[in-house]
Amino acid sequence: MLRVATSLLLLFGIVLNGFGQDEKFPQTITAGIEFRPIFPASFLNTGDQTVSNDSYSITVSPKFGFSAGMTVRYGFHKRFALETGINFVQRNYDLNISRDSVPPIGPYAGSAAYNSNTDFTIIGYEHPIKLLFFVQVAEKFYLNAAAGFQFTFFPSDIFTTNEESTRYSQSFDHYSERVGIDGQIKGLNNDGFINMGGILNLGMEYRTEKAGYFYLGGTYHVPFSDVYRSRFEYLDQSSPVPINDQVQQIFLNGSYLTFDVRYFFHSQPIVKRDKKKKGKNLNNAPSED
Numbered sequence: 001m002l003r004v005a006t007s008l009l010l011l012f013g014i015v016l017n018g019f020g021q022d023e024k025f026p027q028t029i030t031a032g033i034e035f036r037p038i039f040p041a042s043f044l045n046t047g048d049q050t051v052s053n054d055s056y057s058i059t060v061s062p063k064f065g066f067s068a069g070m071t072v073r074y075g076f077h078k079r080f081a082l083e084t085g086i087n088f089v090q091r092n093y094d095l096n097i098s099r100d101s102v103p104p105i106g107p108y109a110g111s112a113a114y115n116s117n118t119d120f121t122i123i124g125y126e127h128p129i130k131l132l133f134f135v136q137v138a139e140k141f142y143l144n145a146a147a148g149f150q151f152t153f154f155p156s157d158i159f160t161t162n163e164e165s166t167r168y169s170q171s172f173d174h175y176s177e178r179v180g181i182d183g184q185i186k187g188l189n190n191d192g193f194i195n196m197g198g199i200l201n202l203g204m205e206y207r208t209e210k211a212g213y214f215y216l217g218g219t220y221h222v223p224f225s226d227v228y229r230s231r232f233e234y235l236d237q238s239s240p241v242p243i244n245d246q247v248q249q250i251f252l253n254g255s256y257l258t259f260d261v262r263y264f265f266h267s268q269p270i271v272k273r274d275k276k277k278k279g280k281n282l283n284n285a286p287s288e289d
Helices: 002-020 273-284
Strands: 028-039 049-052 057-062 065-075 080-099 114-136 141-153 158-163 170-178 194-207 213-223 228-236 248-252 256-264
Touching: 028 080, 028 213, 049 248, 057 248, 065 114, 065 256, 080 141, 080 170, 080 228, 114 158, 114 170, 114 194, 114 228, 141 213
Parallel strands: none
Antiparallel strands: 028 065, 028 256, 049 057, 057 080, 065 080, 080 114, 114 141, 141 194, 158 170, 170 228, 194 213, 213 256, 228 248
16 A cells, blocks of 8 residues: 555656646645535445344444545646645444344353444544646636545544443443554554545535635545454353353444535745746846946
8 A cells, every 4th residue: 555655646746747847837825624524325335334143243334424624725737736634534333233032041041132222433634635637617617526545544442332221231342443554453563543545526616716715526535444443242141151252343444425515715826936036136136337
């Protein structure tokens, strides 16, 4: 994955250097804010994930989440720009663990049925780097398409448990570990703090001269590896023989689909300092009589 990131950065550098030499396209910079609700979609591999064994089953379901932050856009061509920024992202999940009742025979005789619903949240911070392409379709309307990659920083692992308040002393333990940029669980050279993925934006922008830019669109993000490994363990102390069932696990892929709302402040042209200096030097040069 690091090779992919290096290749993309090199490509962006070549593109920027090529267009930056052309004085016909004035370079601009602008900043903006964005809010992106996150929606689960099974057809994009962002829906429910289920695992089960002979004893109990688990379903993890993505719920409504959101991402919000700041975007900086560097325009270096009449049709291209480079976007980056920093975003806070909150992924919300619903967790269901269920177990059928056990027949009154065998070592686990008398265990009652069990069904528990809870939720958990994953917090991250994103740093996207995207190449933006736009086409003017009306006087103030532009169609935008952007693609690139982004680094996601996850500050912590997650632990949840749910102890029932009934006489059946049944509970579960859930522990989610971060998966790093190399796809491994906390290796010697990786603590799972950084992950990486591809990102795609499509949208429309309304540009005004004084009020700024207004953008509506959508984003699809696909991590290059799973973002967390969730491990589950069911416990039952009410049985004549206490049950401590084998651990099950689900790898959370972390993909998401969003609806994007952005506002950009009015862009400002970048004036090259070397040209200013040259102009001052010419004005201050002594005249020859």
